[in-house]
Amino acid sequence: MASSAAIxxxxxxxxIVGAAAAHFLAAAGARVTLLDASGPAAGATGASxxxxxxxxxxxxxxxxxxxxxxxxxxxxxxxxxFRGLFHRRSTFLVARTAVEAELxxxxxxxxxxxxxxxxxxxxxxxxxxxxxxxxxxxAALEIPDDGHAxxxxxxxxxxxxxxxxxxxNAPAAEIVMRAGRAAGVAIGDELVAADAVxxxxxIGSAPLLGLGEILIPRKGQMAVTDRASPSGPAIDGHLMAxxxxxAKRGIAREDGHIGLVIDPLMTGQFLIGGSREDHRSDHAxxxxxxxxxxxxxxxxxxxxxxRRVLRSFAGVRTASRDGLPIVGAHPRREGIVIATGFExxxxxxxxxxxxxxxxxxxxxAPAVDLKALSPQRFLRVxxxx
Amino acid sequence: MTEAPxxxxxxxxxxxxxxxxxxxxxxxxxxxxxRDQLGGAIHRQPANGAGNHVWRPARHRxxxxxxxxxxxxxxxxxxxxxxxxxxxVDGEGRFxxxxxxxxxxxxxxxxxxxxxxxxxxxxxxFPGWELPGVMTxxxxxxxxxxxxxxxxxxxxxxxxxxxxxxxxxxxxxxGNPPVAVLERGRPWRxxxxxARLALAGGPMGEAAAYAAAxxxxxxxxxxxxxxxxxxxxxxxxxxxxxxxxxERVLRVRxxxxxxxxxxxxxxxxxxxxxxxxxxxxxxxxxxALGADAALLDxxxxxxxxxxxxxxxxxxxxxxxxxxxxxxRVQAALAQALRSEPVEPAPETLICRCEGxxxxxxxxxxxxxxxxxxxxxxRFGLGACQGRFCGPMIAALRGRPVPAASxxxxxxRPVSVAALAxxxxxxxx
Ligand SMILES: Cc1cc2nc3c(=O)[nH]c(=O)nc-3n(C[C@H](O)[C@H](O)[C@H](O)COP(=O)(O)OP(=O)(O)OC[C@H]3O[C@@H](n4cnc5c(N)ncnc54)[C@H](O)[C@@H]3O)c2cc1C
Ligand SMILES: Cc1cc2nc3c(=O)[nH]c(=O)nc-3n(C[C@H](O)[C@H](O)[C@H](O)COP(=O)(O)OP(=O)(O)OC[C@H]3O[C@@H](n4cnc5c(N)ncnc54)[C@H](O)[C@@H]3O)c2cc1C
Numbered sequence: 160m161a162s163s164a165a166i167x168x169x170x171x172x173x174x175i176v177g178a179a180a181a182h183f184l185a186a187a188g189a190r191v192t193l194l195d196a197s198g199p200a201a202g203a204t205g206a207s208x209x210x211x212x213x214x215x216x217x218x219x220x221x222x223x224x225x226x227x228x229x230x231x232x233x234x235x236x237x238x239x240x241f242r243g244l245f246h247r248r249s250t251f252l253v254a255r256t257a258v259e260a261e262l263x264x265x266x267x268x269x270x271x272x273x274x275x276x277x278x279x280x281x282x283x284x285x286x287x288x289x290x291x292x293x294x295x296x297x298a299a300l301e302i303p304d305d306g307h308a309x310x311x312x313x314x315x316x317x318x319x320x321x322x323x324x325x326x327x328n329a330p331a332a333e334i335v336m337r338a339g340r341a342a343g344v345a346i347g348d349e350l351v352a353a354d355a356v357x358x359x360x361x362i363g364s365a366p367l368l369g370l371g372e373i374l375i376p377r378k379g380q381m382a383v384t385d386r387a388s389p390s391g392p393a394i395d396g397h398l399m400a401x402x403x404x405x406a407k408r409g410i411a412r413e414d415g416h417i418g419l420v421i422d423p424l425m426t427g428q429f430l431i432g433g434s435r436e437d438h439r440s441d442h443a444x445x446x447x448x449x450x451x452x453x454x455x456x457x458x459x460x461x462x463x464x465x466r467r468v469l470r471s472f473a474g475v476r477t478a479s480r481d482g483l484p485i486v487g488a489h490p491r492r493e494g495i496v497i498a499t500g501f502e503x504x505x506x507x508x509x510x511x512x513x514x515x516x517x518x519x520x521x522x523x524a525p526a527v528d529l530k531a532l533s534p535q536r537f538l539r540v541x542x543x544x
Numbered sequence: 545m546t547e548a549p550x551x552x553x554x555x556x557x558x559x560x561x562x563x564x565x566x567x568x569x570x571x572x573x574x575x576x577x578x579r580d581q582l583g584g585a586i587h588r589q590p591a592n593g594a595g596n597h598v599w600r601p602a603r604h605r606x607x608x609x610x611x612x613x614x615x616x617x618x619x620x621x622x623x624x625x626x627x628x629x630x631x632x633v634d635g636e637g638r639f640x641x642x643x644x645x646x647x648x649x650x651x652x653x654x655x656x657x658x659x660x661x662x663x664x665x666x667x668x669x670f671p672g673w674e675l676p677g678v679m680t681x682x683x684x685x686x687x688x689x690x691x692x693x694x695x696x697x698x699x700x701x702x703x704x705x706x707x708x709x710x711x712x713x714x715x716x717x718x719g720n721p722p723v724a725v726l727e728r729g730r731p732w733r734x735x736x737x738x739a740r741l742a743l744a745g746g747p748m749g750e751a752a753a754y755a756a757a758x759x760x761x762x763x764x765x766x767x768x769x770x771x772x773x774x775x776x777x778x779x780x781x782x783x784x785x786x787x788x789x790x791e792r793v794l795r796v797r798x799x800x801x802x803x804x805x806x807x808x809x810x811x812x813x814x815x816x817x818x819x820x821x822x823x824x825x826x827x828x829x830x831x832a833l834g835a836d837a838a839l840l841d842x843x844x845x846x847x848x849x850x851x852x853x854x855x856x857x858x859x860x861x862x863x864x865x866x867x868x869x870x871x872r873v874q875a876a877l878a879q880a881l882r883s884e885p886v887e888p889a890p891e892t893l894i895c896r897c898e899g900x901x902x903x904x905x906x907x908x909x910x911x912x913x914x915x916x917x918x919x920x921x922r923f924g925l926g927a928c929q930g931r932f933c934g935p936m937i938a939a940l941r942g943r944p945v946p947a948a949s950x951x952x953x954x955x956r957p958v959s960v961a962a963l964a965x966x967x968x969x970x971x972x
Contacts, residue, residue, distance in 0.1 A: 198913045205919050311919045327911055385927060385957060443635020443950055446651055450966035457964055467957035470929060473635075 168520050169194065169344045169353035171331045171367065173318070174204040175310045175505060176498050177359035179513020180520070182317040187521055192351055193323050194344065196330035200311035202361040203505060206442070206474030208381065208422050208430050209309045210397060211507045214250035214302035215407055218269040220483065220531040225504065226273065227527050228511035232306060235510065240320060244312050246425060249396035250305040251285070252404060253296050253459065259401035260298040266404055267300045276304055289394050291462040305397065307422070310506040317510070331360070331367060334495060341494030355494045355520050359513070362440060362477040364499040368489070373537050374500060377476040378439035380448050381432035384466035392423035400459055406435055407503075409482065417448075419455045421463070429466060431456045435476075435503075444471040478502040486512055486532040488519060496520050497534050549574040549623065550849065551639060551654035553630040556584020557611070557835055558827020559660035561842030564614040567621035569850055574654065575622055576641060578629040578956075582615075583608070585662055585682070585828075586835045588689040598689045599717040599757075601750045604835055611839070630661070632811045632953030637821065638968065642958045649958060651968040656822040656853065658845045659812055660838075663805035663828035666935045667703065668728070668886065669902070672774030673801060674893045677781045681711050681802035694720035697797025700783055702726035702771045704881050705804045706751060709765060713757035721761035723796060726769035726785060728803070729881030733767075737880040741873065770886065774799055804878075805832045809947060810931040811955025822852055837870035885939060894940070895933040897926020905937065914946045927957050 166189045170181045173195035181193045195201060211232050216222040235241040252267070254260040267277045278301040285299050286292055318325060333345040334356050343352040358364050365374040387393035403418035422430040434448050449471050457463055479485055479500035489495035498516040501508055515525035550566055552559045555577030563575045575582075581589045586600070587608045615622060631640040631649065638651035665682040667673060679687075681701060688694055694715045699722040701708050712725045731738060741751075758765060769787040776782075780797040807829050815830075816823045826845035827838040844863045851860075890903035900923050908921050917923050923937060924930025929952070930937075930945070938944045954963075 198916055200919060201913070201915060205915060315920050327913070384960060441635070444953070445636040446634045446638055446640050446649070446953075446963075446966055447636070447968070450649070450964055453960055453964040457960065464959075464961040466960045467927075468954055468960055468963055469925075469927060469957050470952055470954070472952070 166190065166354045166521065167192070167352070168355045168357060169351050170357045170359060171344060172202070172358070172360035172363065173199040173314065173325050174202045174359060174361055175200070175314050175317075175509035176501065176513045176516070177357065178314040178317040179510040180357050180359060180498065180516045181323050181513075182321045183514045183517035184520060185321040185323055187517065189517075189521065191323055192353065193318075193325045194329040194331055194346065194351065195325060195327060196360075196363060198327045199318060199325055200314045202363070203474045203476055204310035204314055204509070206472055207310055207379070207503075207506055208420065208432055209307050209506045210250070210420065210422065211245065211306040211308050212250050212302075212397070212399075213273075213275055214252055214270065214305055215399060215403060216504065217407055217409075217482065218273065221504065222269070222273045222275075224511075224527070225507055226275065228508045229304070229306060231511040231514070232308060241308065241313065241316065241510075244316060245306055245308045247304070247306045248392065248423075250302040250399055251280070251289070251396045252300045252302065252399050252401065253285075254298040254401045255293070255295040255459070256297070262401050262404060262408075263298060263300055266408070270302065275302060277302060289396065289398070289460070291460065293457075293459050293461055295458060301396070307397065307425070308506060310509070313506070313510060334358070334367065334492070336492060339493060341492065355496065357496050357498060357516055357520060359498045359516070361499060362475055364477070364497065368497065373480050373485075375437055375478045375480065376440035377478045377502065378436040378441065378473050379433040379476060379503070380436075380444045380452065380471060380473045381430060382449050382452065382468045382471045384429040384431070384463070385469055386427035387423075387429065387462075387466060388427035390425075390427055392425060393427050393429065394423045394460075397422050398459060400455070402455070417452055417455060419452065419459060421456055421460055428469075429463065431463070437478075440475045442473045442475070444473050476502045476505075481536070484508065484512065484532050485534050485537075486516060486529050487534050490535045490538050547572055548653065548655040551576065551652070551657040552660065553657065554584070554660035554662060554827070554829065555579070555582035555624070555626070556660060556662050556827060556838060557586065557608070558662075558829070558838040558842035558845075559584070559658070560611050560615060561839045562658045562660060562826055562846040563622055564611060564618065565843050565846035566849070567618035568614070569846075569855055571621070571850075571853075571855070573622045574652075575624045576628045576630055577624070577626045580626050582612070582624070582626070584838075588686055598685075598692070598714050601753065607836075607839060629956050629958075630659075631958055632951060632955045633813045634953055635950060640953055642954070642956070642962055647959065647962050648965045648967060649963045651966060651970075653969065654821065656824075656849055657813075658824045658826050658842070658849065659829060660825070660827040660842060660845070661808050661812060661829040663832045664808045664931055664935070666803050666806055666939075667801050668803045668939070669888050669892045669894055669936055670771055670773055671889050671892050672781070674896050675774055675776055675781060677776075677797065678774055678799045678801060681707050681800040682805075684798070684800045685711050685714065688714060688718060692718075694718040695798045696720070697780065698723050698795070699798045699800060700724055700726070700794060700796045701800045701802075702728075702769070702785070703802040704728040704883065705802060706877065707802050709751065709754045709758055711800065712763055712765075713754040716757055716761035716763060721758075721763050722800075723763075723794065725758070725763060725765045726771065726787070727765065727767050727881065728770050728883045730767040730883070731880045734880045737876050740876050741880065771799065771801070773889075806935050807832055808931065810929055810934060811951050811953060813951055817848065817852060822849060824849055831871070833867065833870040833874055837867055840866055840870075888940070894936055895923045895926065897924075897928055897933075898922045902940070905940065914948065917945060929955065
């Protein structure tokens with residue numbers, strides 16, 4: 160492999176993951192060509208919420224990774240890269256039934272076991288913190304160290320700071336292999352030659368790598384309201400219903416496809432979501448789903464009745480079959496690194512995972528052990544199937 | 545099951561004309577209008593139910609009286625829902641409406657739709673256009689029509705287009721003529737175009753009547769004149785202007801600005817005349833050709849739809865040629881008033897909802913997509929969703945900002961509570 164100072168990497172996908180990888184590659188002296196089928200943040204990164212949240216993560220490798228990833232945000236905010244874009248704020252996990260309370264308590268125990276600060280909040284305290292909360296809320300946990308960042312703002316900052324020129328409207332059709340290793344990327348008739356290729360193309364990674372059986376598009380619909388406060392978050396924390404946890408922990412429920420979050424944005428607006436619709440990769444929103452989300456939201460936080468919906472939107476999460484991201488070297492094709500499958504967690508994980516992918520491309524060991532995310536695991540599954 | 549109605553959105557001349565034509569052909573119609581009365585931009589009625597006394601050419605009043613009589617004659621076929629805002633079409637083909645009276649959103653699946661939502665006013669931004677005391681000329685005209693009273697204190701009208709002298713004449717008739725009308729273009733320098741316009745009849749007679757009223761009230765009408773900035777000044781404004789090569793300053797109470805109109809397309813479904821549920825556009829919302837053409841265009845859309853639904857249609861060719869004439873008049877008018885774009889100062893506000901300036905727009909990459917302009921630039925993310933700043937941005941960048949696809953709903957802000965109470969006509 161060429162020395163890291165000379166290596167030329169083609170990064171496919173200018174979402175938060177590709178932008179972060181490109182940024183840290185360039186910072187390490189690599190030459191970077193960043194390609195996107197459309198433009199920066201054109202995928203899930205520009206159509207999502209921005210919870211940088213450990214509170215919501217499944218126990219196990221995801222919870223641990225999210226702690227690293229959130230710490231990475233805190234560092235980047237402190238050293239100036241993310242200054243003004245990452246905001247610390249609490250997550251409240253709220254339960255509205257006894258069953259939900261049990262789930263929340265179990266999740267809180269898992270968080271504490273992973274080393275996370277968890278504070279039990281009774282209804283009265285919670286009401287003082289978030290006046291107007293719905294009558295059905297019976298139990299809550301506060302996770303005080305979480306935060307928020309908008310994916311498209313982080314993407315823009317990462318690209319702006321490293322002055323990486325992005326090639327828009329450049330859909331990669333194929334990764335060209337020569338003598339058993341990646342030689343570049345084909346865009347139409349053009350070959351963009353490169354020493355190594357990072358595939359960070361979200362759901363677009365599936366056709367590029369033949370991962371159609373492994374990656375599932377999961378649409379999420381959300382609604383944005385007008386401002387409840389002239390600036391700054393309208394309430395003192397991010398409300399995450401137990402239904403969201405259930406969705407994340409893989410627990411099926413009847414009203415299954417809605418995992419409710421009410422997110423107070425820095426603009427004073429609320430972002431309310433969201434649905435989880437498997438095998439849907441379109442960006443349409445429908446009134447039935449949005450109305451159902453709003454009914455849930457009104458039950459949890461009735462003062463929303465005074466707000467107006469400004470717009471609805473949908474984004475497409477990229478889920479892997481086993482629910483974990485896919486980050487690591489391609490098991491069979493040398494010179495290709497994969498970073499996709501971040502489902503509903505890529506804003507939180509993205510910058511850190513992009514930095515890890517950059518190190519892999521430079522032939523260095525990533526900051527944490529990524530074995531659980533290795534693409535290798537699907538080879539094994541395939542062999543046993 | 546009763547036959548699903550044909551939906552008509554917008555109760556202006558185009559929508560009302562389409563509704564009457566379809567109902568006369570025996571088809572049930574649902575006519576939806578966001579205001580509390582039909583009439584559209586030109587026949588706006590006072591809020592209290594009194595008559596609209598703002599001076600308008602008699603031809604418009606006669607046309608509207610004839611149209612409302614036709615609507616009354618087939619009232620049995622037309623369900624009119626006022627105070628009902630069309631919110632767009634969702635991803636599953638539901639047409640969505642905000643019934644503001646009931647405080648509830650309802651969805652329906654019409655047999656076909658004609659969307660006639662009119663035009664939006666455009667302006668050319670300058671520092672201070674967002675200040676209190678500055679209003680669009682169209683907005684001021686609506687106020688005049690709804691209250692019957694002109695604003696008090698000195699008024700300056702500036703921008704470009706035929707609305708400027710029309711509004712000035714109406715204000716003069718109502719008792720407060722503006723101190724001046726500043727027209728950006730220099731119509732007098734294009735005599736050939738003016739001559740062609742003079743031969744066009746109808747609209748020009750209107751212009752002559754307005755001109756006479758302005759002369760009578762001694763309102764100066766200056767060509768090649770632009771506002772360069774406005775600053776707060778006590779209860780009023782100090783307005784800087786350039787007239788030819790002269791810079792001048794004027795103190796006024798109100799500054800009314802206007803630079804033409806454009807079809808209102810934000811969130812509006814794309815025309816699809818051949819789809820299973822055909823969607824047609826009509827009136828100024830399809831092509832801004834003015835009030836007379838809107839009547840014809842509503843009828844044209846209705847006849848086209850009748851043909852598509854197999855109910856036969858004649859007369860289309862005649863309508864098309866009259867529309868073509870209106871198109872030529874508008875083109876000549878635009879030609880006569882054409883002026884070079886002026887680059888605004890960097891601090892000039894572009895997106896009022898989100899407080900974004902021209903400098904913010906320039907900070908975006910030259911090849912930034914519509915999505916980047918929205919997300920990274922925060923342009924058009926606010927209450928108007930780009931309806932107002934979209935045309936400005938397009939003019940400043942010299943190319944249209946592509947619409948979101950699929951078109952986004954709600955196309956107007958809608959109460960969370962109302963949307964949560966969604967009702968549909970579906971059997972689920
Ligand atoms: C509704 C919703 C809410 C969410 N909320 C949160 C949250 O609160 N917290 C959180 O952490 N995460 C959240 N997420 C998840 C997060 O948005 C994603 O995990 C993250 O954005 C993924 O980033 P990415 O860079 O991997 O992919 P994307 O952002 O999808 O980027 C992929 C890019 O690749 C490009 N591309 C695709 N194919 C090609 C090709 N062949 N050639 C060139 N370019 C190509 C695309 O144009 C796109 O720009 C949410 C997601 C959704 C949909
Ligand atoms: C500011 C202004 C001033 C004008 N002055 C003159 C003039 O002096 N002389 C002249 O000849 N012409 C004038 N015109 C043009 C004339 O008003 C139009 O050509 C004519 O009214 C167009 O008719 P229309 O039916 O296409 O649209 P409109 O008359 O604009 O009617 C559209 C209707 O749709 C309704 N609507 C819009 N959106 C929705 C929604 N989402 N849901 C429900 N209802 C909705 C509106 O309330 C309105 O009633 C002016 C236009 C404007 C905008």
